Amino acid sequence: MGETVVRKGPRRADAQHNYEVILAAARAAVAERGGDIVLEEIARNAGVGIGTLYRHFPTRQAILEAAFLDEALELRQRAEVLQSAPMPLDALIDWLRLQMDFGAHGRSMGAAVMNAKHTEGTEIQIACVDMREAGAVLLRRAQDAGEVRLDVEIVDLLRLMHGIVIANEQAPDQSRVDPMFDVVIAGIRT
Amino acid sequence: MGETVVRKGPRRADAQHNYEVILAAARAAVAERGGDIVLEEIARNAGVGIGTLYRHFPTRQAILEAAFLDEALELRQRAEVLQSAPMPLDALIDWLRLQMDFGAHGRSMGAAVMNAKHTEGTEIQIACVDMREAGAVLLRRAQDAGEVRLDVEIVDLLRLMHGIVIANEQAPDQSRVDPMFDVVIAGIRT
DNA sequence: ATACTATACGGAGGTGGCCTCCGGTTGCAA
DNA sequence: TTGCAACCGGAGGCCACCTCCGTATAGTAT
Incomplete structure (x- = not known):
C-alpha cells in the first residue's frame, strides 16, 4: 500500500498546470455526463496525452473524487454557516436541500464517490467525514430543540437525499x- | 422502429432451449454482479456463442429487463393478494418492504430497469405499470382509511424504496x- | 550561458468487452 | 429423404481502459 501515490507537494510548473487543466476538463465532463466519463476525451479536451492524465489521476476513481472534492468542502462550509442560524430545523432542511442540489449536479457520480467515502485515508474521505460531522451538528441542534426524532442519524439523511437524487435521475x-x-x-x- | 423484434411465439426447439439457458445464466450473473454483467461471460456460462445471446436479447437492456420481469410480475401478484388484507396501512408497509427486498436482490440493476420503465411498449414496461397500479390500490386503501397523507403518490414510494436500496448498496x-x-x-x- | 538530470510528457500498443455479420449447421415439415 | 427457413457460433471491427518507455524540458548547479 502507498506505492504510486500522487505527489501533492511542489511540482514542476508544467505538471501543476496540466493537473489543473485536466481537473477543469474532468469537472466539465462530469457535470454533463455524470459518472460515465470518457477518460481519453477528458485528456483530449485538456490538450494533454492520455499518459499525462493517468499520471496525475492513477484511477478513474481518483478523477471523480477530485472533481467532487470542492463540493464536499463547500457543503461543509455551508453547514458551518447554518450552525448559527436561528431556526435549527429550518437550517437542517436548507442544508439537506443543498445536498440534493449538489448531488443532482454531480449526477450519478454519487455512487462512485459514495464508495470512496468509506475507503480510509483518501482526501475525499476526510472531506466527506468533515462534511458529515458539520451536518451532524445541524441535526443535533434540531434534535436538542425537540424538533427532530432522536433515533435519526446523519447518515440516514445523507443517504436518503442521495437516494432521492439517484432514483429520480x-x-x-x-x-x-x-x-x-x-x-x-x-x-x-x- | 420495430425492426429486429425478438419473436415471442413458437420457435424452433433448440432456440427455445437456448433462450431459457441464457436467461438462467443471466439471472445468476445479475444476482451476484448487479447491473454490470459481462455479456460474453453469460454466453459462456450458458454454453452458447455470443451471437446466439445477441439474437435472443438484442441489447444489454433486454437481458436486464428479462431478468427482472419475473420480479415485477411477482410484486404485482403480492400487491393483489395484500389488497384484501385487513389492515390497509400494514399491507402497504409490507409491500414496500418487499420492494426493497427485491430491489436489494436485484442490486444496481435498478437504474437500468428503472429507465426501461419509462420507454413505451416494452414487456417490462407493461409489467411495471401493472405492478405500480396494483401498488397504487394498496396506497389508496390506506389513504381512504385515513392513515396515509393524500398528497403522496405511488411513484414517490417506489422511488424512495429504490433510492434507499441504491444508496445503501x-x-x-x-x-x-x-x-x-x-x-x-x-x-x-x- | 551551458550542461546535467530528475521530472514530466505523450502516445503506441496490449487487453477486454461490446456488438455485427455471415458462412455453416440443424430442426422440422412435406 | 430432402429442402429450406430458422438458427448457431465466433471471427473481427470498434472503442475505451490502462501501461510502458523513449523523448522532451523545467529547474539547478556550475
Whole structure:
C-alpha cells in the first residue's frame, strides 16, 4: 500500500498546470455526463496525452473524487454557516436541500464517490467525514430543540437525499422530487 | 422502429432451449454482479456463442429487463393478494418492504430497469405499470382509511424504496436500512 | 550561458468487452 | 429423404481502459 501515490507537494510548473487543466476538463465532463466519463476525451479536451492524465489521476476513481472534492468542502462550509442560524430545523432542511442540489449536479457520480467515502485515508474521505460531522451538528441542534426524532442519524439523511437524487435521475419528470423530500422531512419530525 | 423484434411465439426447439439457458445464466450473473454483467461471460456460462445471446436479447437492456420481469410480475401478484388484507396501512408497509427486498436482490440493476420503465411498449414496461397500479390500490386503501397523507403518490414510494436500496448498496453496513425505511413510513402517515 | 538530470510528457500498443455479420449447421415439415 | 427457413457460433471491427518507455524540458548547479 502507498506505492504510486500522487505527489501533492511542489511540482514542476508544467505538471501543476496540466493537473489543473485536466481537473477543469474532468469537472466539465462530469457535470454533463455524470459518472460515465470518457477518460481519453477528458485528456483530449485538456490538450494533454492520455499518459499525462493517468499520471496525475492513477484511477478513474481518483478523477471523480477530485472533481467532487470542492463540493464536499463547500457543503461543509455551508453547514458551518447554518450552525448559527436561528431556526435549527429550518437550517437542517436548507442544508439537506443543498445536498440534493449538489448531488443532482454531480449526477450519478454519487455512487462512485459514495464508495470512496468509506475507503480510509483518501482526501475525499476526510472531506466527506468533515462534511458529515458539520451536518451532524445541524441535526443535533434540531434534535436538542425537540424538533427532530432522536433515533435519526446523519447518515440516514445523507443517504436518503442521495437516494432521492439517484432514483429520480433516470426519470423523465423531476416533478416528484419535492414531494419525496417532503415525505422525508415529515418523517424525521417529532 | 420495430425492426429486429425478438419473436415471442413458437420457435424452433433448440432456440427455445437456448433462450431459457441464457436467461438462467443471466439471472445468476445479475444476482451476484448487479447491473454490470459481462455479456460474453453469460454466453459462456450458458454454453452458447455470443451471437446466439445477441439474437435472443438484442441489447444489454433486454437481458436486464428479462431478468427482472419475473420480479415485477411477482410484486404485482403480492400487491393483489395484500389488497384484501385487513389492515390497509400494514399491507402497504409490507409491500414496500418487499420492494426493497427485491430491489436489494436485484442490486444496481435498478437504474437500468428503472429507465426501461419509462420507454413505451416494452414487456417490462407493461409489467411495471401493472405492478405500480396494483401498488397504487394498496396506497389508496390506506389513504381512504385515513392513515396515509393524500398528497403522496405511488411513484414517490417506489422511488424512495429504490433510492434507499441504491444508496445503501455501496455502504459497508446495511444496518441503517431499517431506520431509513422507518423515516419514510413515518413521513407518509397522516 | 551551458550542461546535467530528475521530472514530466505523450502516445503506441496490449487487453477486454461490446456488438455485427455471415458462412455453416440443424430442426422440422412435406 | 430432402429442402429450406430458422438458427448457431465466433471471427473481427470498434472503442475505451490502462501501461510502458523513449523523448522532451523545467529547474539547478556550475
